[in-house]
Amino acid sequence: MGGTDRKNGFIILPLLLFLMACSGTVLCYGRSVYQEAEAVREFLCRKQLETIAQSFMLISLQQEKETAISDAVYNLPLLQPGNNEVRIVVSVNRVKDLGLRFLKVEVADSNSNEFSLRQCVMFFPAPLIQLLENPVTDLSGSAGKEETGEKKNTITSKSGGAVFPQFSIGEIAEWASTGFPSPLEMQRDGLSGWIYLSRKEISLPKGLKVNGDGILCFGEDVTIGDNSVFTGRIIILADCNLHIGNQVRLEKSLLLCRGKVTIGTDSFINGAVMAKQGVVTGENVTIIGDKEVLEPFNSIISY
Structure with missing residues (x-):
């Protein structure tokens, strides 16, 4: 058992x-x-x-x-x-x-x-469109020439006592993405029709070629490097100063700058420029008015 x-x-x-x-x-x-x-x-x-x-x-x-x-x-x-x-x-x-x-x-x-x-x-209001009927609107009231190492021209235009539009990058940042693409991403992917915002001072490198449309917002001074090309429709909103290098092409651009705009030698802008504190250009700068930059801008639907 x-x-x-x-x-x-x-x-x-x-x-x-x-x-x-x-x-x-x-x-x-x-x-x-x-x-x-x-x-x-x-x-x-x-x-x-x-x-x-x-x-x-x-x-x-x-x-x-x-x-x-x-x-x-x-x-x-x-x-x-x-x-x-x-x-x-x-x-x-x-x-x-x-x-x-x-x-x-x-x-x-x-x-x-x-x-x-x-x-x-x-959707630009009528008073702003009227201000931008000229290719360049300088609300600083400055005149004459400015010496900055080389002879540059200070552009003036009749503003009729107009007031620069009130905006701040801070209030836009609360709603827009605060991420700004790297130069490599901008050149590789282009702009996709959204708002791109940088709170910090930024300097875009020389020779940058960017396709596509978008709104570029800058909270501090911004520099666009020499020989850069933006082929699409862009709107630049700058809280401070905007420096555009030599031989830069902005092929359909609206620039609204609360500081001073400086445009380098042999640069080309098709669109409109408005600056609160002056517009200074180098030699052989071409600015051609284009009312298409004042058409309503509709962004993509973004996450």
């Missing part, structure tokens, strides 16, 4: 080990299935929030064609899967003197998932 018991014990022990291994496998499989189901649910929730944000963005832009849009908050019925409440916040901010409007749509559910979209438009 004792031998039989020992034999049965040897049989039962492997069986128990086998069953334990099987149960562990089942638990692991069950956990894997649960995690996969959770991942699918999270993905579906995310896609639902994206779809809702896109819909409200397009509705707001369509509504704007008929009437001014304003801040609004909406609550939607529970979303499935997840049984989550959804809240939509539409925020609008304006820089009146520039005709600049920022629109942001934020969608969040009760499970802390969120998604947002942004868009902006610059």
Whole structure:
């Protein structure tokens, strides 16, 4: 009998080990299935929030064609899967003197998932368009010539007592992305129709070639290096001084600078320039007025 018991014990022990291994496998499989189901649910929730944000963005832009849009908050019925409440916040901010409007749509559910979209438009007001009828508008009241190592011309134009448009890069930064692309990214990817903002003093390298449209905002002094070319439509908003190097080509550009604009020798600008503290040019600078730079600027819809 004792031998039989020992034999049965040897049989039962492997069986128990086998069953334990099987149960562990089942638990692991069950956990894997649960995690996969959770991942699918999270993905579906995310896609639902994206779809809702896109819909409200397009509705707001369509509504704007008929009437001014304003801040609004909406609550939607529970979303499935997840049984989550959804809240939509539409925020609008304006820089009146520039005709600049920022629109942001934020969608969040009760499970802390969120998604947002942004868009902006610059629809220049009539007083600003009138100011920019001349290719160059210098509101400094300066005259004559300035010596800075080489002879340069200080441009003056009749401003009729006009006031420079009120804006600050700080208020724009609250709504726009504060990331500014590197020179390599600008040359490789171009501008994609959004606002690019730098709070710090920045110097773009020589020989930069940038395609695409965009609004470039600078909170401190900015330098565009010699032999640089911007082929698309750009709007430069500068809080301080703007220095454009030699042999630079800005092929469709509007420059609004609260400081002084300095333009290097043999440079070419097609568009319009407005400076609060003076415009100084080197030799053989060409500035050609182009009213197309005053057309409304609609950005892409950005994350």
